[in-house]
Every structure is written in C-alpha cells, then in structure tokens.
Amino acid sequence: MSGRHLDFPFRIGSDGRTVAPASLDAHVRGEIMQLLLTNTGERPFVPTFGGNLRRLVFQGNDEVTAGLAKANLSQALAHWLGHRVKVLALDVLNQDATLVVELSYQVIDTGEQRRLRFERGGGV
Numbered sequence: 082m083s084g085r086h087l088d089f090p091f092r093i094g095s096d097g098r099t100v101a102p103a104s105l106d107a108h109v110r111g112e113i114m115q116l117l118l119t120n121t122g123e124r125p126f127v128p129t130f131g132g133n134l135r136r137l138v139f140q141g142n143d144e145v146t147a148g149l150a151k152a153n154l155s156q157a158l159a160h161w162l163g164h165r166v167k168v169l170a171l172d173v174l175n176q177d178a179t180l181v182v183e184l185s186y187q188v189i190d191t192g193e194q195r196r197l198r199f200e201r202g203g204g205v
Contacts, residue, residue: 106193109165113186113197116161117154132157134182137201142180147173150182158184165189178202 093099117132124130132154140146151173158168170185182199 105191106188106195109162109188110195110197112162112165113158113184116157117182117184117197117199130161134199137180142175142178142201144175147175147180150180154182154184158186169194 116130117134119131120133120136121131122128134150134154137146137150151171154173155168155171158166158171165188166186167189168184168186170183172181172183174181174183179200179202182197184197185194186197187194
C-alpha cells in the first residue's frame, strides 16, 4: 500500500490521529462503499462521482429499478475504480420486497477476491 490513506468510515484513533485502513484490500473496500453510497451531485468539486445506491430508497422496488441500478453501478465502478478493481459479478435483484445488490470483485494490486452485499427492504 503506497502512501497513507484514511479509513472509512473516517474516525480518530486512541492516539489522536486519523485511523488508516489495515490493508490495501480494506482501503479499496472503503472506496467501493463510498462510491456506491454517494449520490451524484453530492460532492461539490466532483459532481459526477457516485453510484446512487442510497437514491434507491425513493424508487419503486421492481425489475426496472434493479436493471437501472445495475447499469448505473457498473458504469460508476468502471469509471471511478476500474484501475483498482476488476468486477467479477454484479447482481441487482428484486426479491419480494427487498432490493439486493451483490458485488464480487478482485483487488487488482493484490489479487484478493472480495464480496459486498447491500439490501434495502420494503417498508411502510
């Protein structure tokens, strides 16, 4: 891991300094989470950054939403993190009242394979 990175979520350690991720894999996982959970337009100087996953809270839970989310997430991952990760599988599924996002990826620099899963259940 070259250089010092900030851990995600950002926090201060017991020594009063910012906490760094334990490994490059942990840093890349944090970068993916930041990308997927950031809405486009949310960052003032990088308005196109984001995967818009949080916006799904305000969308209907159907096959169209799942398809649009998959396309949007694929594009964001390739554009912003294509140099860091190789997407092995990205599935966005509508299961009953729950929208499920499953991402399998490989960290390019280490070769490690990882998985992330996000769920948004239907509510009242």
